[in-house]
Amino acid sequence: MFDPLLQELHESIKLKGGKPITLPSYFREHSSVRLSACIRSWLWEVPGFRRWRVTRLDAGNNLQVLNSVAYPEYSNDHPLMGIDLLWFGVRSKLVAVLDFQPLIQDEAYFQRHFQGLKSLRNSFPELCNSEAMRSFDPHQYFSPWLFFCRGGLEEVNGPLPLAFKAFLQGYWDLHEIESQKPSKISFEEVRQLQTHYDIYSSERDPAHGLFTSYFGKRWSDRFLKEFLFPASSAEELPPNI
Ligand code: BLA
Numbered sequence: 001m002f003d004p005l006l007q008e009l010h011e012s013i014k015l016k017g018g019k020p021i022t023l024p025s026y027f028r029e030h031s032s033v034r035l036s037a038c039i040r041s042w043l044w045e046v047p048g049f050r051r052w053r054v055t056r057l058d059a060g061n062n063l064q065v066l067n068s069v070a071y072p073e074y075s076n077d078h079p080l081m082g083i084d085l086l087w088f089g090v091r092s093k094l095v096a097v098l099d100f101q102p103l104i105q106d107e108a109y110f111q112r113h114f115q116g117l118k119s120l121r122n123s124f125p126e127l128c129n130s131e132a133m134r135s136f137d138p139h140q141y142f143s144p145w146l147f148f149c150r151g152g153l154e155e156v157n158g159p160l161p162l163a164f165k166a167f168l169q170g171y172w173d174l175h176e177i178e179s180q181k182p183s184k185i186s187f188e189e190v191r192q193l194q195t196h197y198d199i200y201s202s203e204r205d206p207a208h209g210l211f212t213s214y215f216g217k218r219w220s221d222r223f224l225k226e227f228l229f230p231a232s233s234a235e236e237l238p239p240n241i
Pocket of ligand 1: 055057067081082083084086095097098133135136205210
């Protein structure tokens, strides 16, 4: 379902000089034979970023997922890039979330980093249907201009591919401009805020239950703590694996 978007994401990472980092096989690809599901992940080394991860879950008609987070280097205080796209085929239900995830909720910070996302959002009103959040707090690590939509096939085949492309381009533009300016938040504070993002997300992410049902608790705990949100645990993977 999301493979053209996954391909577009990977192509754009490569264009910006991204190099794949080899992951241990149990994170690179893992299957549930019983439930016909396969989860694959990629980790990229990208100039200007300390970590860029991508995950695709293929559980056939039950569920398709594309998820990615980009963490800028600590010397740069601009937002993280977050993508969470889910397709529940049986119910023809889309959940799409795309955001430049702010480190802090501050007017001056928004002014500095969100002009691009603000204008993008006006171009794709169909993907912003003012859904309420159930697990997350919309005022922690989400921006007021996020794309958040619960929709159907109409959105998947209509605005989503265009919005995804524009969103990615908007984030690269932000990154290029912002990485040339001095950061207003100190290195140490950015480090703490990014660490807290992992801790907060690992506690709230509704994915854990889903992974457990497909791949069992042991694998899911490790995947969440060591791959999705490594700063949330002492077992962070060394950067060179
Ligand atoms: C919601 N994300 C969800 C849900 C699931 C996942 C199962 C609940 C669906 C629903 O509300 O109907 C799944 N999350 C995943 C998977 C991974 C994951 C499979 O991290 C990992 C591979 N989530 C993110 C990122 C963003 C994000 C980067 O991982 C930001 C762009 C947002 N996901 C997000 C939001 C919701 C969601 C805002 C709605 C949750 C809510 O209602 O509070």
